[in-house]
Amino acid sequence: MESCAVLILAAGQGTRMRSSLAKVLHPLAGRPLLGHILHTVRQLLPERLVVVVGHQAERVQAAFPDEGILWVFQPEQLGTAHAVSCALPDLAGQQGELLILSGDTPLIELTMLKSLLQWHRQHKNGVTVVSTKLDNPAGYGRIVRDSAGLLQRIVEEKDASAVEKALTEVNSGIYCVDLLRLPHWLQQISANNAQREYYLPDLLALAVREKCAGVVFHEEALSLSGVNDRQQLAVLEKLLRDRLVAQWQSRGVTFIDPSSCWLASDVLIGQDTVIEPNVILGSETVIGEECWIGPFCEIRSSQIGSGCRIKGFCHLEGAVLDGNNEIGPYARLRPGTVLAETARVGNFCELKKAHIGEGSKINHLSYIGDTTMGRNVNVGAGTITCNYDGQHKHKTIIEDSVFIGSDTQLVAPVRIGERAVIGAGTTVTKEVPAEALAVSRTAQTHIAHWHKKRPQ
Ligand code: UD1
Ligand code: CA
Numbered sequence: 001m002e003s004c005a006v007l008i009l010a011a012g013q014g015t016r017m018r019s020s021l022a023k024v025l026h027p028l029a030g031r032p033l034l035g036h037i038l039h040t041v042r043q044l045l046p047e048r049l050v051v052v053v054g055h056q057a058e059r060v061q062a063a064f065p066d067e068g069i070l071w072v073f074q075p076e077q078l079g080t081a082h083a084v085s086c087a088l089p090d091l092a093g094q095q096g097e098l099l100i101l102s103g104d105t106p107l108i109e110l111t112m113l114k115s116l117l118q119w120h121r122q123h124k125n126g127v128t129v130v131s132t133k134l135d136n137p138a139g140y141g142r143i144v145r146d147s148a149g150l151l152q153r154i155v156e157e158k159d160a161s162a163v164e165k166a167l168t169e170v171n172s173g174i175y176c177v178d179l180l181r182l183p184h185w186l187q188q189i190s191a192n193n194a195q196r197e198y199y200l201p202d203l204l205a206l207a208v209r210e211k212c213a214g215v216v217f218h219e220e221a222l223s224l225s226g227v228n229d230r231q232q233l234a235v236l237e238k239l240l241r242d243r244l245v246a247q248w249q250s251r252g253v254t255f256i257d258p259s260s261c262w263l264a265s266d267v268l269i270g271q272d273t274v275i276e277p278n279v280i281l282g283s284e285t286v287i288g289e290e291c292w293i294g295p296f297c298e299i300r301s302s303q304i305g306s307g308c309r310i311k312g313f314c315h316l317e318g319a320v321l322d323g324n325n326e327i328g329p330y331a332r333l334r335p336g337t338v339l340a341e342t343a344r345v346g347n348f349c350e351l352k353k354a355h356i357g358e359g360s361k362i363n364h365l366s367y368i369g370d371t372t373m374g375r376n377v378n379v380g381a382g383t384i385t386c387n388y389d390g391q392h393k394h395k396t397i398i399e400d401s402v403f404i405g406s407d408t409q410l411v412a413p414v415r416i417g418e419r420a421v422i423g424a425g426t427t428v429t430k431e432v433p434a435e436a437l438a439v440s441r442t443a444q445t446h447i448a449h450w451h452k453k454r455p456q
Contacts, residue, residue, distance in 0.1 A: 004117060005094050005179065006046040009083045009200075010034055010103030011054030011074040016229040022056035024103040025063055026233060029240045030264030030283040032063055033227060036106035039265075041099070042068075043110050050090050051103070052083045079197030080173075081189045088186070094179055097121070100200070102173040107223045107236060107243075113174075119216045120176040126212030127185075127203050129154070130174040132221040139228060140170035141201045143215060151208060151215050154201035158194040169217075171201050172224040178212075240265065270306060288323060302333075305341070319351075340375070357400065369393075370412065374400035380424065382407040399434065 014023025024034035031039070034051070041049065053060045054074040061071050074086045084100060091098065097120060099113060112130065120128040131143045141154045142164050154171045155164050185206045191198050207213035218224060227233050244265060245258040252271035255261055263281040270289030275281075279293050282300030287293070291304055294312035302316045305323030310316075314328040318335030327333070327345040336353035339345065343356040346363030354368045357375035362368055364381035370393050371385050383404050385396045394412035398404070402416050405424030416422065417434030426440040447453075 002096070002121075003045055003047045004097040004099055004176075005048040005091060006041045006044065006050070006099045006101065007084065007087055007091070008034070008037055008041070008049075008051045008101050008103050009080055010060060011052045011057075011083055012077050012104075013055040014104065014228070017227075017233075018230075022060055023227065024060060025056070026227070028106050028227075028233065028237055028265075029244065031266065033106045034060065034103045035064065036265070037101055037103060037108065038064065038069070040108060040110055041101070041113070044099075044113060046099075048091065048094055050087050052087050054083075079191065079195070080200035081186055081198035081202060084182070084200055085186050085198075088183055091179060096179060098177045098179045098182065100175040100177060102226060104227045105173060105224060106227065107225065107240060108174065109223055112218055112223065116174065116176050116216050119214065123214050124212070125176070125207070125214040126178045126181050126210060127207040128176045128214040128216055129201070129204055130172040130218050130224065131169050131215050132172055132218045132224050133168050134170050134221055135168065137168050137170045140226075141173075141199075142167040143169040143171060145169075151204065151213055153205035153208065154199075156193065156195070156199060156201065172218065173226060174224070175200070175203070177203065181207075181210075181212075276312070294328065297328075301335075368396075371396040371398065373398040374402070374418065376400060377402045377404070379404045380406035380408060384409050386411045 010024045012023065017023050017026065025032045028036060048070060049068060050070045050072055052072045052074050054077050057073055070090050072087045072090050074083050097117060116128060116130055134140065139157055141156045142160055144152045144155055144164060146152050185203050188206055189198050189202045193199060204213050222239055225232060225236060227236060241262060244263050245255055248269050253269045254274045257277035260277045261275060261279045264283040266283055267281045268286045270287060272289055273287055273291040275293045276295040278296045280298040284301040285299055287304045288306030290306055291308045293310050296312050297310055297314045299316045302319040304321045307324040308321050309326045311328035314331045316333045319333035319337040321339045322341045324342050325339045325344065328347065330347045331345045332350045334352035337351040338355045340356060340358040342359050344361045344363060345351060348365045349362050350367045352369040354371040356373045357377065359375050360373055360377040362379040366379055366383040368385050370387040377398055386409050387393050387396065396410050396412045397415040399416060399418035401419045404422045407425045408422050409427045411427065411429045414428055414431060416432045419435045420432045421437045422428060423437060423439035426438055428438055432438045
């Protein structure tokens with residue numbers, strides 16, 4: 001399909017959100033509203049991609065540092081038609097169609113945009129708008145048709161008569177416009193209305209006069225929903241979650257209770273992975289095949305290789321599991337944790353900046369930080385790497401096949417040579433040579449007949 005130019009309007013504050021954050025930066029499934037639209041329109045490979053910003057312009061731009069966006073500044077938000085006028089200089093020299101979208105309708109689909117373009121081209125329209133039907137059309141512009149059903153104009157809610165307010169066919173805010181005729185129409189739009197704003201929907205009435213306006217009706221209203229307040233944001237969050245779950249189900253992922261899980265839109269999940277109830281999978285997370293994610297786990301910015309079992313109530317952030325690992329329940333893996341294949345971490349263990357070698361086990365109640373651990377190490381219950389002296393962090397190195405007894409402190413910086421054994425209750429403060437036994441506790445003594453000698 002021939003390409004087009006795309007213009008996204010994102011200058012408004014979003015007053016109804018009641019937020020100090022610009023509306024288009026509010027996240028939905030872990031990605032800003034505007035990010036969803038950019039993600040969709042990029043798939044059209046537009047010849048030019050222009051975004052109009054105004055409110056918190058710098059912050060919005062900074063959120064999308066990727067190349068390929070022409071940013072246009074609208075100093076005052078005088079209305080959607082004014083926003084488009086501000087972008088005209090950046091569209092100069094561009095011919096053909098311009099798709100105009102709002103930054104606050106994040107769930108629009110590529111197929112819908114393609115059929116809009118196709119319809120517009122087939123009918124050789126000057127302007128085509130996408131409409132839908134809503135049971136509750138409050139807040140939207142209404143599509144006004146004549147008795148023969150032909151489009152006349154769009155009226156905004158605040159300017160509508162009681163009869164017009166009862167109309168349920170609404171303007172989606174998505175338009176396809178002939179770029180050559182656009183400037184001439186924009187000049188004719190005035191702010192003579194209830195909101196004293198330049199309304200972009202007024203384009204339709206102008207094009208109707210020139211017999212080149214069209215409407216494409218889109219059945220699936222939810223994907224055209226705009227986010228104007230927090231209730232609408234929550235409705236779309238749920239809708240998108242259902243879409244994402246369905247997408248992963250169709251690729252062979254089981255969700256035991258889909259409605260209790262939440263996943264970011266960029267998460268990837270491998271086939272035959274099973275996800276138990278109440279799981280959160282945050283942005284930048286990749287899960288391999290045949291994994292089992294137990295209930296109440298929260299996993300963010302992490303890579304989970306295939307065949308992993310993550311038992312209930314684990315918390316992972318910035319962790320990498322190479323594959324066939326078993327962790328939890330109640331394990332906390334902080335940024336910089338890397339588990340080589342088959343390494344295991346059990347209950348009530350915290351790991352941070354720790355590389356754990358293949359087959360090593362840290363099964364109970366331990367803190368391992370700033371550590372490099374070799375293969376087949378056994379870490380006993382209650383082992384602590386004392387990595388912080390109050391000012392600096394220090395490293396612990398544990399070589400292959402070391403055995404660490406329970407209730408042990410490893411005061412960093414320190415190295416434990418391969419196959420060394422650390423006796424239970426030991427505080428290690430200096431390097432342990434390979435194959436040695438390190439014990440620092442005092443020898444056990446007995447006082448005979450203590451039972452009788454004890455004061456009663
Ligand atoms: C708009 C339409 C309405 C339609 C609805 C669909 C107008 C006048 N009304 O209403 O017919 O049913 O969308 O969702 O267009 N913006 C700017 N600069 C401005 C004003 C707005 O960039 O000066 C941007 C906003 O940031 C937003 C988009 O344009 O992303 C739409 O503006 P908004 O105020 O949300 O319009 P609605 O009241 O929803
Ligand atoms: Ca809106």
